[in-house]
Amino acid sequence: MFEKFSWTGLIGGLTFFFYGIQALKNALQLASSNRVRWVIEKMGRSGIRAFVLGTIVTVLLQSSSATTVLLITLAGAKLLELDQAFGIILGADVGTTFIAILFSVKKIAEYSLVIIAIGFILNVAAKRGKIKHYGSILLGFGIIFFGMHLISMSTAPLKDSVGVVSVFRYVSNHPLASFIISTLFTAVIHASAATIGMVISLSFAGLITFEAALPIVLGANVGTCVTAILGSIGTGTEGKRIAIAHTLVKLVGAIVALPFLGEIARSVSSVASIFSGSGLDVTESGKIAASHLLFNVAVAAVFMPLKKPFVALVKKLYPEPRRDEEKPFAPRYLDERFLSTPLLAFAQARRELIRVAGYALDLFISSLEMFGDSEDVPLCVQEIKKKDDKIDVLNRAIRFYLSRLSQEELTPEQAGEQFVLINIAGNIEEIGDIVSRDLASLAMDKWEQGIHFSEEGWKEITDFHSLVVDGFNLTISALASPHPDIVREIQNHQQKVYLLEQEYKKTHIKRIHSGMSETMRSSAIHWDVLNNLRRVHGQLTYIAKTFMESPFLKGNQ
Structure with missing residues (x-):
């Protein structure tokens, strides 16, 4: 030549x-x-x-x-x-x-x-x-x-x-x-x-x-x-x-x-x-x-x-290093170098989602403190809002990171996974908003009006809260290690949550009919707290179901 x-x-x-x-x-x-x-x-x-x-x-x-x-x-x-x-x-x-x-x-x-x-x-x-x-x-x-x-x-x-x-x-x-x-x-x-x-x-x-x-x-x-x-x-x-x-x-x-x-x-x-x-x-x-x-x-x-x-x-x-104090308000895994390889970018985004889900769980567990009879309720509400702000920062970062992946370079399955992960980030953010906005508002109303739950009513709320925490842990397990059995367990758990909510509302009405003064004063707040706890679990069920039905995972089961 x-x-x-x-x-x-x-x-x-x-x-x-x-x-x-x-x-x-x-x-x-x-x-x-x-x-x-x-x-x-x-x-x-x-x-x-x-x-x-x-x-x-x-x-x-x-x-x-x-x-x-x-x-x-x-x-x-x-x-x-x-x-x-x-x-x-x-x-x-x-x-x-x-x-x-x-x-x-x-x-x-x-x-x-x-x-x-x-x-x-x-x-x-x-x-x-x-x-x-x-x-x-x-x-x-x-x-x-x-x-x-x-x-x-x-x-x-x-x-x-x-x-x-x-x-x-x-x-x-x-x-x-x-x-x-x-x-x-x-x-x-x-x-x-x-x-x-x-x-x-x-x-x-x-x-x-x-x-x-x-x-x-x-x-x-x-x-x-x-x-x-x-x-x-x-x-x-x-x-x-x-x-x-x-x-x-x-x-x-x-x-x-x-x-x-x-x-x-x-x-x-x-x-x-x-x-x-x-x-x-x-x-x-x-x-x-x-x-x-x-x-x-x-x-x-x-x-x-x-x-x-x-x-x-x-x-x-290379031994295990001493851990410095973490800064949870900053993304840890969203490395820009992996954006050119969608496979690795999705793996990093899932890691960050699991991390932010952990912070959302911590936020939800802390939410119960707002409804106690302590005088520190305003301080608790303030801390809840600070935690939610950090969750918002991470969720925005995840959505922005995923949106930077070029649609032209993604397979249909990868485009589906991109959509699913962005939606899940939104669901986790919604959980944070339910806690920091709706539950926090109810907690402040209860504190400002000097309302106290009855002993039976408070036990119902704490038991119901614990049941939702169990659902939270199951959802994080599904994100970390996807398996259809976990989703089925979460769906069964959702049914338990629904039935328990109905049972507690019936017993609450019975207490009102019996003339319990504490129950009558706290009725509206008690009712709304149960509703919002159930809404949190509904978001968890949606996260697990959406994640397991993503094109990426369905192709690998």
Whole structure:
């Protein structure tokens, strides 16, 4: 294609290559992420099962960094611990080599324009759904391979350049420098597949040998850990431990391998020659991809049996820190970095919803103090309103965060989940308003008029309040770990609340008929308190039912 080196060909090839990497990653995540988080939450276990799970998930997402950041997110939500995540991390490192193996097949690059055409047709022909996602995936693959083809063709003439040959000879003779440069480059671009893909493209052009590429492969494996480290900023202890474990595994593996690069190269070449003798020609690019795979398989084979002592070491290196005084009025989990990946953004929003639901529960529990016979009722009401203001801040932040997700980049299921989570934030805010506005107003009326509940009436209110608290706890459980059984339990609980409300209203009327003075004076307030407590439980039932019927969860049950 090019008789001499072409800067435009190289720059154009790099542009297509990096754009294709991003497009493919986005397409794969859109097509598969609906189930990925749920699968990891439910099936993430120690041992071989977790390793296989990590491999499969990363083949789907085509980014070990994305898998690791997802694990960090789940750990921050208290849904996963390091000992569960460790096997998934090792599997993710193996799964990410799949695309490098595809990169090494030069024939695919030669048909890249055909792949682009097929992907484009599928993408345009289908308005939504799986076919459109498959078209986007093929389009991303095609653009990557076309970029690689341009890179190899535009740089092929450089193999006759004395200066370029000298540069690559220096690279071959200084593996440590190659390793460091590769680590830094991969850390900047956040994609080990991109680094290895570029090296494979240069091998197609005959500019780099397998031996010279080995330290670059090791550097790419270490450099990709930076994404996980950045993703752990602002998360809890377990999230940071997962990032540390991922980095240590890669770093130790690379440090051990660096002194033996010559032996590794000879071993891989010997195996390749055996295949060549059987009629299967293993190219330099094939050896590069194979070394990437073998490194990660070897690391997994060494560290899997050492899981328990290694996890213990990481926990010693990063112990549970002392907790500073929290600031509940500020969002804790709504990280803007995750907005480009809806899967992770929804996970962060759910964490914040669970947090704000906890504050709403605390608010509701405190509401009973407003109806006591203490002289501190105005102070209690003031504290209730302050707590509700903080809940309002968090709910507004959640809704704003979710609204920033682009509708065009969401699947129908993700758009449905976005709608559900925004609605739930509104329901929690409504609970806060019922307590701080309606119940607080009733409490002030009772205090200002000097009204006292009868002993029987006060017991009814406290018992009814306790029943709603139970419903609150069930709803938070449904948000943290969705299951249809919890929703059924909440719906049954709603029936209990309704029946108990009717029973207490009947006994209240009987007390009025019997002429109890306290009951007669407190009748209107007593009645309205029960009504508002029931309204709170109604919101809880609606939250659980809406969440469980969201398209995202219905697709994963």
